[in-house]
Amino acid sequence: MERRIKMNEIDYTKELFGNYDANIKIIEDRFGVNIVSRQGEIVIIGSSTEIETVEKVINKLIKMLQSGETLDHQKINYAITLFEEKKEDQIEQLLEGVICISAKGKQIKPKTLGQKKYTQAIKANDIVFGIGPAGTGKTYLAMAMAVNAFKNKEVSRIILTRPAVEAGESLGFLPGDLQEKVDPYLRPLYDALYDILGGETFLKYRERGMIEVAPLAYMRGRTLDDSFIILDEAQNTTREQMKMFLTRLGFGSKAIVTGDITQIDLPKGKESGLKQVVEILSDVKGIEFVFLNESDVVRHELVQRIVKAYDKYEKRKESRPREVKHRTR
Numbered sequence: 001m002e003r004r005i006k007m008n009e010i011d012y013t014k015e016l017f018g019n020y021d022a023n024i025k026i027i028e029d030r031f032g033v034n035i036v037s038r039q040g041e042i043v044i045i046g047s048s049t050e051i052e053t054v055e056k057v058i059n060k061l062i063k064m065l066q067s068g069e070t071l072d073h074q075k076i077n078y079a080i081t082l083f084e085e086k087k088e089d090q091i092e093q094l095l096e097g098v099i100c101i102s103a104k105g106k107q108i109k110p111k112t113l114g115q116k117k118y119t120q121a122i123k124a125n126d127i128v129f130g131i132g133p134a135g136t137g138k139t140y141l142a143m144a145m146a147v148n149a150f151k152n153k154e155v156s157r158i159i160l161t162r163p164a165v166e167a168g169e170s171l172g173f174l175p176g177d178l179q180e181k182v183d184p185y186l187r188p189l190y191d192a193l194y195d196i197l198g199g200e201t202f203l204k205y206r207e208r209g210m211i212e213v214a215p216l217a218y219m220r221g222r223t224l225d226d227s228f229i230i231l232d233e234a235q236n237t238t239r240e241q242m243k244m245f246l247t248r249l250g251f252g253s254k255a256i257v258t259g260d261i262t263q264i265d266l267p268k269g270k271e272s273g274l275k276q277v278v279e280i281l282s283d284v285k286g287i288e289f290v291f292l293n294e295s296d297v298v299r300h301e302l303v304q305r306i307v308k309a310y311d312k313y314e315k316r317k318e319s320r321p322r323e324v325k326h327r328t329r
Helices: 010-017 019-031 048-066 073-084 088-095 113-124 138-151 165-173 178-197 199-207 239-246 273-281 301-319
Strands: 002-006 034-038 041-045 127-131 157-162 211-215 227-231 254-259 287-291
Touching: 002 048, 010 019, 010 048, 019 034, 019 048, 019 073, 041 048, 048 073, 048 088, 073 088, 088 113, 113 127, 113 138, 113 287, 127 138, 127 273, 138 157, 138 178, 138 227, 138 254, 157 178, 178 199, 178 211, 199 211, 239 254, 239 273, 254 273
Parallel strands: 127 254, 127 287, 157 211, 157 227, 227 254
Antiparallel strands: 002 041, 034 041
């Protein structure tokens, strides 16, 4: 059986199929159909059940192209996943909500429903916790929201911080002053800001004190007014550090805390401040927790599979009965 979709714009057909038909092969593999382009039409060949779904998927992807979106493997796979979960009507939510434009002219916007919920939470609350695995855009989207708030004069400065846990007591043996010693641990924050603002603009704002990138220890004793503050890698804060950070919030400020509770680097016996705060503040008004998962990963598709595999492994490990060791006299 076959179904034909008439195409009015030949450019959309090219973008839909992608280089070497890479985009369309994703759909073919997921649904077990054949898709070809013939004389201004897209022809779907397969079973009646699969053809109907594939036609709907293709029409949604065309609508995304018409709205100015570009297609990549992540977007196509995610659109198919939403169809499988009967959430295809929510795809339109991802066609709007541009946060800002990067230095290279790229639109920065949520790419998944989880990310959309995260950015909406940041708009609506003064403190937001974004918790999830690597690649879910927790820090990058928070920075984009910070830049947007700064440019709209909602805040007068951006403060980015993270604990330098890996440095430990060896910090004193590293060359340079304290800032130079902790800079390697802050490098991911610099990289994201360079991408969003461009190197020249970032350096200009940093020299004027409008953007500050500093280790968490620098926050102690301060009251941060009129600021957009982001605490990254929060799973590596101790309970005391987390409380210290949250109580720095001043008037007109917003704080975003990001972390992955599956990647805690604290010394054995130290409880993560991020894990504890979920229990303490989950019912406090004005604070929202957003939990992202593997379906929100927007890096290479293998990253999503790796996160899912580790998650399954951890769940199997937790479900195994613990061995009871008997002493022998």
